[in-house]
Amino acid sequence: MLILHSPLDMHVHLRQGDMLALVAPHTARDFVAAVVMPNLTPPVTELTQVLDYREKILRVAGESFSPLMTLFFKSYSRDELLAARPHIIGLKLYPAGMTTNSEAGLADMRQAHATLAIMEELDIPLLIHGEGCGFVMDREAVFLPVVAEWARSFPRLRIVLEHVTTRAGVELLDRFDNLFATVTLHHLLITLDDVLGGLMRPHLFCKPVAKRPEDRDALRQAALHHPRAFFGSDTAPHPITAKEAPGCAAGIFSAPVALPALAGLFEELDALDLLQAFVSDRARAAYGLTPMAREVRLERRAWTVPERFGSVVPYLAGQTLAWQVVN
Amino acid sequence: MLILHSPLDMHVHLRQGDMLALVAPHTARDFVAAVVMPNLTPPVTELTQVLDYREKILRVAGESFSPLMTLFFKSYSRDELLAARPHIIGLKLYPAGMTTNSEAGLADMRQAHATLAIMEELDIPLLIHGEGCGFVMDREAVFLPVVAEWARSFPRLRIVLEHVTTRAGVELLDRFDNLFATVTLHHLLITLDDVLGGLMRPHLFCKPVAKRPEDRDALRQAALHHPRAFFGSDTAPHPITAKEAPGCAAGIFSAPVALPALAGLFEELDALDLLQAFVSDRARAAYGLTPMAREVRLERRAWTVPERFGSVVPYLAGQTLAWQVVN
Numbered sequence: 101m102l103i104l105h106s107p108l109d110m111h112v113h114l115r116q117g118d119m120l121a122l123v124a125p126h127t128a129r130d131f132v133a134a135v136v137m138p139n140l141t142p143p144v145t146e147l148t149q150v151l152d153y154r155e156k157i158l159r160v161a162g163e164s165f166s167p168l169m170t171l172f173f174k175s176y177s178r179d180e181l182l183a184a185r186p187h188i189i190g191l192k193l194y195p196a197g198m199t200t201n202s203e204a205g206l207a208d209m210r211q212a213h214a215t216l217a218i219m220e221e222l223d224i225p226l227l228i229h230g231e232g233c234g235f236v237m238d239r240e241a242v243f244l245p246v247v248a249e250w251a252r253s254f255p256r257l258r259i260v261l262e263h264v265t266t267r268a269g270v271e272l273l274d275r276f277d278n279l280f281a282t283v284t285l286h287h288l289l290i291t292l293d294d295v296l297g298g299l300m301r302p303h304l305f306c307k308p309v310a311k312r313p314e315d316r317d318a319l320r321q322a323a324l325h326h327p328r329a330f331f332g333s334d335t336a337p338h339p340i341t342a343k344e345a346p347g348c349a350a351g352i353f354s355a356p357v358a359l360p361a362l363a364g365l366f367e368e369l370d371a372l373d374l375l376q377a378f379v380s381d382r383a384r385a386a387y388g389l390t391p392m393a394r395e396v397r398l399e400r401r402a403w404t405v406p407e408r409f410g411s412v413v414p415y416l417a418g419q420t421l422a423w424q425v426v427n
Numbered sequence: 428m429l430i431l432h433s434p435l436d437m438h439v440h441l442r443q444g445d446m447l448a449l450v451a452p453h454t455a456r457d458f459v460a461a462v463v464m465p466n467l468t469p470p471v472t473e474l475t476q477v478l479d480y481r482e483k484i485l486r487v488a489g490e491s492f493s494p495l496m497t498l499f500f501k502s503y504s505r506d507e508l509l510a511a512r513p514h515i516i517g518l519k520l521y522p523a524g525m526t527t528n529s530e531a532g533l534a535d536m537r538q539a540h541a542t543l544a545i546m547e548e549l550d551i552p553l554l555i556h557g558e559g560c561g562f563v564m565d566r567e568a569v570f571l572p573v574v575a576e577w578a579r580s581f582p583r584l585r586i587v588l589e590h591v592t593t594r595a596g597v598e599l600l601d602r603f604d605n606l607f608a609t610v611t612l613h614h615l616l617i618t619l620d621d622v623l624g625g626l627m628r629p630h631l632f633c634k635p636v637a638k639r640p641e642d643r644d645a646l647r648q649a650a651l652h653h654p655r656a657f658f659g660s661d662t663a664p665h666p667i668t669a670k671e672a673p674g675c676a677a678g679i680f681s682a683p684v685a686l687p688a689l690a691g692l693f694e695e696l697d698a699l700d701l702l703q704a705f706v707s708d709r710a711r712a713a714y715g716l717t718p719m720a721r722e723v724r725l726e727r728r729a730w731t732v733p734e735r736f737g738s739v740v741p742y743l744a745g746q747t748l749a750w751q752v753v754n
Contacts, residue, residue, distance in 0.1 A: 235639055236624040237564070295623070297563040299674035300632040309623055312562055344671050346740070347626035413673070 102398040106391045107379040109134040111282045111332025121160045122410045123337045126355040128165035132394045135168045143172035143204045147184045178218045190225035199307040220257035227260045240266045251276035263334045265308045267318035280386045282332025283323045286352050302343045307350040324371050330383040333358045339411040354415040363423040399426045429725040433718045434706040436461040438609045438659025448487045449737045450664045453682035455492035459721045462495045470499035470531045474511045505545045517552035526634040547584035554587045567593045578603035590661045592635045594645035607713045609659025610650050629670045634677040657710040660685045666738040681742040690750040726753045
């Protein structure tokens with residue numbers, strides 16, 4: 101038996117409508133709170149949208165789960181951010197065009213400065229999809245200088261490099277005390293080899309794309325030991341028709357398997373005792389959170405992941421995991 | 428009007444059965460001869476299979492096309508190779524497991540030496556799928572030392588590095604006069620960015636996978652100017668059900684668009700005058716071929732590539748090309 105105290109998923113895509121109803125209960129079952137990304141259509145840029153979206157999530161996720169809401173980064177006034185602050189955990193910045201529904205994102209990083217200064221003053225964290233333009237395997241690396249400049253220019257602004265995928269990204273954490281990172285489950289498990297080294301696997305396609313073995317090694321070290329690296333699944337469901345298609349959408353639906361698969365990995369790495377820190381304690385410290393107290397229990401008992409949840413193929417579909425959630 | 432004299436496709440997969448009947452006429456229409464890969468199920472390792480396969484190809488491809496047959500590389504006796512020599516253009520070596528139907532390939536490269544010595548003596552070329560084990564983006568690079576060792580150890584053995592994808596592969600050509608390379612259409616046009624930099628594109632998935640922009644630049648330079656680089660499409664059809672699937676098969680069906688797309692690219696590179704060398708002359712010199720005399724004519728007239736040929740989605744499906752074949 102493994103007991104996790106108030107596990108947190110610091111990066112989820114809960115979508116809208118029927119998909120929200122399908123996927124949110126999986127996150128709500130295994131986590132007491134989750135950071136909800138704002139890349140809807142249209143993006144969540146108004147406080148009224150935040151409150152409305154939060155309401156809709158609570159309706160399907162139940163009372164034992166707290167959605168931690170975000171605003172889509174754009175230029176905001178001090179008054180706007182002051183009004184939003186009690187209702188959000190941070191602002192999520194997407195460089196334009198880098199992932200699903202990010203077309204409204206930022207095209208010129210210099211335009212961010214005024215809003216970043218207000219966020220620093222109001223102590224509102226910045227969550228970044230850290231990819232710039234360029235060749236797909238280099239996009240995180242080419243964006244890191246922007247992250248470094250902001251971390252240096254705004255030393256009291258907490259910056260979270262979301263779904264870090266590279267050794268260079270992990271190494272940047274050591275240069276700035278105000279820099280944090282989320283690490284996904286799938287980037288701890290796969291490399292580009294799994295995506296297209298054999299047959300090509302649309303259900304392993306995500307953004308940022310999985311990188312090299314040495315990058316995965318660095319992510320694993322960070323997940324185990326880095327005080328400012330914590331779990332964010334980036335669970336990102338798409339219907340099977342959008343995945344097994346001539347243009348396959350980016351995203352891996354990992355919510356139903358996140359804790360069991362993490363337990364399996366940490367056990368394999370002989371580090372089960374570090375899982376609590378990775379899935380809860382470090383995020384609490386980073387954000388100054390006091391999540392509701394709830395225990396999530398896992399048993400070391402074989403569990404075969406279903407091939408589908410509704411229209412969505414989950415990560416690790418059909419595979420048998422050593423652990424399962426038994427609440 | 429662009430007239431190509433006896434164009435040659437020095438690397439094709441014509442498959443078997445219904446697929447053979449569907450795809451071979453496309454190659455036969457635009458090329459006077461093509462090097463036919465032997466990775467069938469089971470692989471073509473016997474002279475009787477070569478003759479039988481050749482017969483089947485001729486039945487669907489017509490009289491104005493010559494299939495240039497290959498044997499699947501394994502250990503062969505001198506007598507076997509002597510008997511096969513009049514009927515084949517070379518032996519194709521697949522490291523085990525690197526692409527479609529290559530499970531019977533070579534696992535230990537040192538086992539090749541005795542057969543390579545016989546091939547050198549009998550002047551039978553070696554065609555190589557040049558990928559070793561390791562991370563998918565490194566597989567060609569890690570295999571090049573093997574190619575270099577063989578080129579050095581067997582200086583009179585002609586070696587063709589098939590579907591070269593990297594700058595390092597191109598550079599190796601300059602070190603050995605007995606080393607040649609085929610270059611595909613798609614590796615001249617796409618990089619990994621096209622495969623999964625936006626949405627993921629199963630119809631652009633092939634082995635070796637498309638590499639980096641600087642690799643593509645090197646391939647383009649070789650296609651234009653290197654006297655030992657020539658065209659081999661690696662046209663490799665799969666039914667749509669094997670492409671838009673949870674495990675997408677590797678291969679791009681480029682036969683119907685190869686010459687029009689090459690004409691468009693060479694025109695864009697202001698090098699239309701070099702296309703004849705790339706699609707015929709250099710391969711003739713490399714192999715000492717005297718192909719049948721036939722002109723293939725292209726006109727600069729817009730042509731929209733069909734979305735399907737039977738069960739197969741062609742490369743550039745739905746796109747409008749500037750050139751078309753008008754025989």
